Amino acid sequence: METSVDVELDLQRSVQAVLRELSAQAPALQSNRGMWRWSLHKKVERDPRKSPVLVRILLRELEKAESEDARHIIIPLLHTLMYVLTKATGITEELHRRTYAFCMRLLTLPAPYCTIALDCAIRLKTETAVPGTLYQRLVIAEQNLTSELYPYRERVFLFVDPELVSPSVCSALLLEIEAAQGQQTPEACMRHVISHALQAALGAACHAGALQRKLLASSRPALEGYFHAVVTAVEQMAREPSPSREGHLERLEEIYCSLLGPPPAARGRCGGDPLQDRALSVPLPSPRITFHLWTDEEQLWKELVLFLRPLTQLRLSADLEALDLQGLLPDWELARASMLSTDSGIVRDLPLAADELLTPGSPEAERAGLQRKGGIKKRVWPADIMMPSSWDGPLGLHRRTGRPSGDGELLPGISRLHTARVLVLGDDRMLGRLARAYCNLRKREAQRFCLTPRLSLQLYYIPLLAPETSAASRRSELGELAAFLGRADPWYESIINTLCPTIHKLTVSLPPSQPLSLDTSQTVDPFILDAITYYVRMGTQPVYFQIYTVKIFSGDLSQDPAEDIFLTELKVKIQDSKFPKDSFSPRRRGVAEGPGAELSICYQKALLSHRNQEVTVSLRATGLVLKTLPASDTEVSGPIYCTPTAAPDTDHTCLRVSVTEIVKTSNLAGRSFSVVTNTFRTTNIQIQSQDRRLLTLSLDKDSCRTYRDVVRFEVAPCPEPCSRTQQSKVLGLSSHQQEMERNKAKAKPLLIPINTFSGIVQ
Numbered sequence: 001m002e003t004s005v006d007v008e009l010d011l012q013r014s015v016q017a018v019l020r021e022l023s024a025q026a027p028a029l030q031s032n033r034g035m036w037r038w039s040l041h042k043k044v045e046r047d048p049r050k051s052p053v054l055v056r057i058l059l060r061e062l063e064k065a066e067s068e069d070a071r072h073i074i075i076p077l078l079h080t081l082m083y084v085l086t087k088a089t090g091i092t093e094e095l096h097r098r099t100y101a102f103c104m105r106l107l108t109l110p111a112p113y114c115t116i117a118l119d120c121a122i123r124l125k126t127e128t129a130v131p132g133t134l135y136q137r138l139v140i141a142e143q144n145l146t147s148e149l150y151p152y153r154e155r156v157f158l159f160v161d162p163e164l165v166s167p168s169v170c171s172a173l174l175l176e177i178e179a180a181q182g183q184q185t186p187e188a189c190m191r192h193v194i195s196h197a198l199q200a201a202l203g204a205a206c207h208a209g210a211l212q213r214k215l216l217a218s219s220r221p222a223l224e225g226y227f228h229a230v231v232t233a234v235e236q237m238a239r240e241p242s243p244s245r246e247g248h249l250e251r252l253e254e255i256y257c258s259l260l261g262p263p264p265a266a267r268g269r270c271g272g273d274p275l276q277d278r279a280l281s282v283p284l285p286s287p288r289i290t291f292h293l294w295t296d297e298e299q300l301w302k303e304l305v306l307f308l309r310p311l312t313q314l315r316l317s318a319d320l321e322a323l324d325l326q327g328l329l330p331d332w333e334l335a336r337a338s339m340l341s342t343d344s345g346i347v348r349d350l351p352l353a354a355d356e357l358l359t360p361g362s363p364e365a366e367r368a369g370l371q372r373k374g375g376i377k378k379r380v381w382p383a384d385i386m387m388p389s390s391w392d393g394p395l396g397l398h399r400r401t402g403r404p405s406g407d408g409e410l411l412p413g414i415s416r417l418h419t420a421r422v423l424v425l426g427d428d429r430m431l432g433r434l435a436r437a438y439c440n441l442r443k444r445e446a447q448r449f450c451l452t453p454r455l456s457l458q459l460y461y462i463p464l465l466a467p468e469t470s471a472a473s474r475r476s477e478l479g480e481l482a483a484f485l486g487r488a489d490p491w492y493e494s495i496i497n498t499l500c501p502t503i504h505k506l507t508v509s510l511p512p513s514q515p516l517s518l519d520t521s522q523t524v525d526p527f528i529l530d531a532i533t534y535y536v537r538m539g540t541q542p543v544y545f546q547i548y549t550v551k552i553f554s555g556d557l558s559q560d561p562a563e564d565i566f567l568t569e570l571k572v573k574i575q576d577s578k579f580p581k582d583s584f585s586p587r588r589r590g591v592a593e594g595p596g597a598e599l600s601i602c603y604q605k606a607l608l609s610h611r612n613q614e615v616t617v618s619l620r621a622t623g624l625v626l627k628t629l630p631a632s633d634t635e636v637s638g639p640i641y642c643t644p645t646a647a648p649d650t651d652h653t654c655l656r657v658s659v660t661e662i663v664k665t666s667n668l669a670g671r672s673f674s675v676v677t678n679t680f681r682t683t684n685i686q687i688q689s690q691d692r693r694l695l696t697l698s699l700d701k702d703s704c705r706t707y708r709d710v711v712r713f714e715v716a717p718c719p720e721p722c723s724r725t726q727q728s729k730v731l732g733l734s735s736h737q738q739e740m741e742r743n744k745a746k747a748k749p750l751l752i753p754i755n756t757f758s759g760i761v762q
Contacts, residue, residue, distance in 0.1 A: 004053070011054050014040045015061060018080070022073050022490055034498040037080065037534075038527055044084060048281050051088035055081065055095050062102055074106070075116060075758040076491040079538045082120055085127065086134045087284045089199040093245065096128035112541055112759040119540065129243035132200035135284065136193050136234055138537070141419070142287035143189045147228070149235040154419045155307055156287050156536050161294040161433065163704070164426045165464060172506035173425075173528070174291050180529050184285045190227040191215045196282040197230045201252040207260065208280040214259055229255050286533045287421075294430075297437045301444060304420055304451055416456050421536045423460040425503075428568045431461065431481055432700025435547050435567040438752050439718065446721035460536055460755050461485075464500055480568050481545070481754075484629050488543060491757040499531055535757075542753035543760060548628060548655070549718040555694060555711045562707065565718055566699040567752070570626040572687070575694040575708070595673060596622035596662045597693035603685035606654035618690065620662040622675070626685070626715060627656040654681040655715065684716035720748040 002010075017036045044050045058081040065073050081099065085091060103124060106117030126133050140147050141154045158177070160170055194215060199206045215223065233251040237243045292303065424434050438459070445452050463482035486493030506528065545567060552562045574597045598620050605613040658679045665672050688711065689695055695710040 007050055008053050008057070011040070011043065011050060011057055014043065015054075015057050018076070019061070019073055021494055022076055023070075034495050034502075034531065035527070037076075037495065038530055040080070041083065041087075041530075044088065045281060045283070048089055051084055052090055052092065052095065054084055055088070055091060055099070058084070059095070059098055059102065066102070066105065071109070071113065072490060072761065074113060075761070076494070078103075078106075078116065078120060079491065079757055082123070083534065083538060085124070086138065087282075089132070089196060089282060090203060091131070091200075093128060096124060100124040100128060112761065116541065116758065126238050126243070129245050130234055130238045130248050131245075132197040133234055133238050135196050135200070135282075136231065139189055139193050139285060140231070143184065143186065143285060144288065145186060145189060145193075145227075147231050147235075149231060152417050152419070153307075154287060154421065156289040156421045156423055156532075157292060157300075157303055157307075158289050158532075159292050159294045159300075159422065159424045159434075160464075161426055161430050164430055169464070169503060169506070170291075170293070173503070176506065176526075176529055177289050177291055180286055180526060181289070187220060187223060189285055190223055192282055192285065194223075194226050194230050195280070197234055198252055198256050199280075199282065201249055202256060206256065210260055211256075212280060226255065226259060229258075286529055287536065289529075289532070294424075294433065297433070297440055300422065300434075300437045301441050301451075304441075304455060304457070307420055308418055308451065308454055416454055418454060419456045419458065421458045421460060423462065423532065423536060425462050425464040427463060427465055427482075428480055428700055429702040432567050432702055432705065434459070434461075435700075435752055436565055439547060439565050439750060442750065443721045458536075458755055459542075459753055460539060462496055462499055462532070462535070464503060480627075480629050485543065485754065485756055488760040489541075489756040489758045490761065492539075495531060495757070496535060499528065503528060539755040539757050541757065541759035542755050544751035544753050546628060547718040547750045547752055548626075548715055550697070550699070551714040552697060552707050552710055553712040555709050564699060564705065564707075566628075566705075568628055568700055570715065571698040571701070572624045572626075573696045573698070574622055575696055577694055577709075596620045596660075597695070598690040599624075600688045600690050601659075601685065602687075603657070603680070603682040606681040606683050619659070620664070622660045622662060624657060624659040624687075627658070630656070654683055655685065657682055657685065684714070686712070686714045688712040718750040720750050 014036060018040065021033055021036055040054070044054050058077055062074065062077050062081070065071070065077065085096070085099065100121055103117040103121040107114045107121075109117070123134055137150060137152075139145070140150050141152045144153050144155075158173070160173070162170065191212075195208070195211060198211060199208060215226070218226070230252070233248070233255065237248045237251065290303075292299065422434075424430055441451075451457075461482070463479045465479055482497055486497045547565050547567055548570075549563060549565050550570060552564065554562070598618065600616070600618050602614065602616045605615050607613060656679060658677055661676045661678055663674045663676050665674060687695075694708070695713070697707040697710055697713060699705040699707075
């Protein structure tokens, strides 16, 4: 049997391994990155008595990092500490208060430290007075348990594109998810909530073994009664202005005695057998994860609609435009068309049918004479209702925490009770398809405002590359956004960017031809599911990426220009074919034939002074690449924003354009050509072929999103979709005011948020 000294030394070694992983790039630690954090949590999960020891060690390391100004380890350790405090049951009030005091000291640091510290401090204040609140709310929301006092719902949507991910990987992931969630019945989750609440409040006075046997023997109605009693006691005390830990203890003691009776409760309070009375491990069930194969861009919107209203309550129409969630319609649809009325609008002046004749002087006739026909009251929408932050909750640091993020009322009387956590697996191509679906979703919401008031949308990303891709080229070819997030957030690099090899190891034991079927009798490794669960629970800080729109003109004048968007890269290649002379653009005279094509480039130069400087150049090039992400930490990143607390300045959004230029030189030996790569920054750009050479555009490295026979294209930041409410507002203004409103609307770019653990750590 381990002594207390052995336990502390073992946990201290594990914590030091996590710190070495964050502080050094030791080759011996690279293969185990992400495993140290997982093994640390597993140790306290198997033996809950180790939880207070681990909390003390983590607090000691956090205070040491604060004194030494080692900020790079503060956020990972704080996330680890909060995860332990959420799951543990034997944490004393003194440890809670020490953690709360530490978080309050972090509020003097810049973002993201103060943002995360404030979120933790608010949750800790409630957890200190009412132990078990965080665990209870998390399980109720994630498992969709029925509770009137806490009606919030969460769901994780795992999207995998079958064109980008092999069937064996899809089958392995689906097997692991279903096998782990097979035992998470509503009855089991209710037992977990009851046991955790009683053990967290009563501590050593709770006879955990007898309590577990009693709950297992209880019928479903009795179990639901105990569950609602515990939830009511916890929520009512947590909502009081000054919650009392003693009052909370008295309420749960009453529930505990009603379960086991006074004799067992008295034995528990008086001591009893230490082997039987020791705290039992109460697992934290993994969230409900639904597995989806990405088939079309409308699938994201369909799944969100079905999450708000299940199939039993909603019948989707063919064009998906007839949706009206509980009568929630924008004001332009509530407005009546003008029509001539020949009556006074009073009920008593209307002719009655034969079966509706009322006796003169009766009470019914008197009430009918005072009634009016039902009118229509216009619904007033906030001016900034379509801002990107509308999906994430109110602006600013003071967001309600301890509950699903973004649960505030976006509209009066309409609560955002649902949180959809959309997790995508894949490379930059999958992110490009997600950006298109997100853009279409925002455009749909601008025209038909139905999901935003009721749903908080959180986006997550786990890179999953092909197994044959070498480690050296993995980041540069298909994982640029994941590499950027890893540089911005060290904890994301350690926990998420290391999952790709582990996911591929799941497919080793599966036959390549195995269909997408389930066999929960197989033994699965819970590491992948635990890492995903940790990410969606603790990854609350979004990093915003600019979406760019491209307008494409074909050499065929009979075709209308095409429009598309991209998130990470647009690549241009020169085709060997040419378009006819009488087509879109005539060939310039005096242009000598040679490799590549003569291009006319007009772009808005990105300047720190924010001045508008337009540059037009003509050059011969063999290709060019437009990148939205910086190549290294030394480059200034324009299109990325860490938090929505400060409005992003669109003047800083810029593209990195790399042009492979052909330079002609003349000497005694004749003409020769050399290749030079020029790079410049721009906010928007227009490129046109001048010598009848056609172009090929590839968006986000996706072969399915390739445009051929292009003669001209224009790239600019994708604007925030404008709602009909904003359009109708502009129509009623003067011409000068209309121009000001349009310029204001243009200045709002469309940003896509990807959640990380800390955002961008400077």
